[in-house]
Amino acid sequence: MFVNFDEIPEDAKVWVYPSSRKFYPNEIPEIEEKIKTFIAEWKADDASFKASYQFLYNRFLVITADDITTPLKNSDIDDSVAFILSLQETYEVALLDRMNICFKQGEFVQYKDLKDFKKLLKNKALTGKSIIFDNLITTKQDFENLWEIPIEESWYSRFLK
Structure with a gap:
């Protein structure tokens, strides 16, 4: 059942799908x-x-499901992936590529591959204070608290060295 995002519990499952454009x-x-x-x-x-x-x-695209009250089966996950694949095809975007990184540059959200992201850090176009989106988070609580954070506070901080 579709409900307001606020009605989903904090420990619910979250999937973040960043678009390539x-x-x-x-x-x-x-x-x-x-x-x-x-x-x-x-x-x-x-x-x-x-x-x-x-x-x-x-x-x-951020989807959340209360998998605590109603556990998700593999077939339910397959259905959601099939839906995302259909969006990819219809709108000619990548939504499932987890090897790309999204970050803020000024007021704009950028989408880069890891190699280009490392170059931006090396060239000081990004710093530890730059905001990154951790699209690998898995719960609503993490989404609300850890999705949009400075690079230096994220697991991406290992690339700052």
């Missing part, structure tokens, strides 16, 4: 409608299942 304003309403439809139909046979999403910076 910013979504265009004319794409966003359609994407959000597809996400809401997917969540409403995801595990529709289980009335106690709750899930939600956030669409942030016109680039990040």
Whole structure:
């Protein structure tokens, strides 16, 4: 069942999908409608299942599901991955590439591969104070507290040396 993001417990599962490009304003309403439809139909046979999403910076799709009250099966995860793959194909973006890094540069969100990210650090275009998005977080609590943090406070800090 689709619920407000705030109704999902702190220990719920979270998946962050960064897009390889910013979504265009004319794409966003359609994407959000597809996400809401997917969540409403995801595990529709289980009335106690709750899930939600956030669409942030016109680039990040964040899906959360209360897997504590209603455990997710492998087939449920497969359904969500199939949905994300369909978005990738429809909008010609990468959403599942975990080897790329997202960070803020001024007011803009950048999406770079690891090699380019390391070059930016080496050339001092980014510093330890630069904001990075940790898209590998797994719980709603981590999303709310550790997703958007300075590089020096993240696991990416090992690249500062």
